[in-house]
Amino acid sequence: MKILIVENEIYLAQSIASKLMEIGHLCEIATSIKDALKDEKYDAILLSTNISGQNFYPVIEKHRSSIIILMISYISNDTVTNPIKAGACDYIQKPFMIEELIRKLQHLSDFKNLKKENETYKEYVKNLFSSANLEPLDKKIKFPILIKTNFQKHADALVFNYAQTQNETFTFISLTQSNVYEKIARSGNEELLYIIDLQNLKKSEKLKIYNVLEGKRAIICSTDPNEESDFSKIEINTDSKILDQGDILCIDDYVKYVIFNFQNKFPDTELSKKLGISRKSLWEKRKKYGINKKK
Incomplete structure (x- = not known):
């Protein structure tokens, strides 16, 4: 780290x-507030609050994107509380x-990096699910909840949105992982769980999962349209079908998917060229699939 010591x-x-x-670490020393205000970037500032007759707040303002640790002789509002409100991170006596x-x-440093990483993931998730126009999960719905969907991504979007609006985190569990029963059993009853891949289990294994989920705040997802349980149910079916499951679509399903999802992004001339068909064929396929062109 590049560190400026103001002392x-x-x-x-x-x-x-x-x-x-x-x-x-790489360290530089500033013996006055004026020296500490030079136009350089530092990872951290060690700032003494008792430099006689000098106002140290401009240093906090100048380097507020850095880690600022106050070096104090005594604890008071002037040496700790107010400087931290102004943007300092911590103090040491x-x-x-x-x-x-x-x-x-x-x-x-770890906290700063994790915070930045968390913000990046949030932006990525927000962008990833931006196309999912779904009704939010009812806050009064009874847990556990079973989501049946033909498109995993939309179930993910629903759960991420619910957690964000409730201002809480959740534990993600794939039923393809090992020790899933123990992980679920160890979770607290107030902890929000999001569990996927139910469709991969045998009937006896599903019953075991249902039993261990009793009394839990759990949302469990399956891509099996015939999935049944006594839990509260939500169904999400989309034209996106199974593209996120690694399966291969037939030509008709692929063409239908491309037209439905990309006709608003490309003019007909370019869209038909990308599909390797004529504009007339594109019009005929819209008619065949019952797709209205978005205005």
């Missing part, structure tokens, strides 16, 4: 820098053990 006690600053550089500072730096 006017030069001996202390050099001691911190020396120990951090020993474990691979002098004198401190260098190991404690290293632990805080590592913890905050």
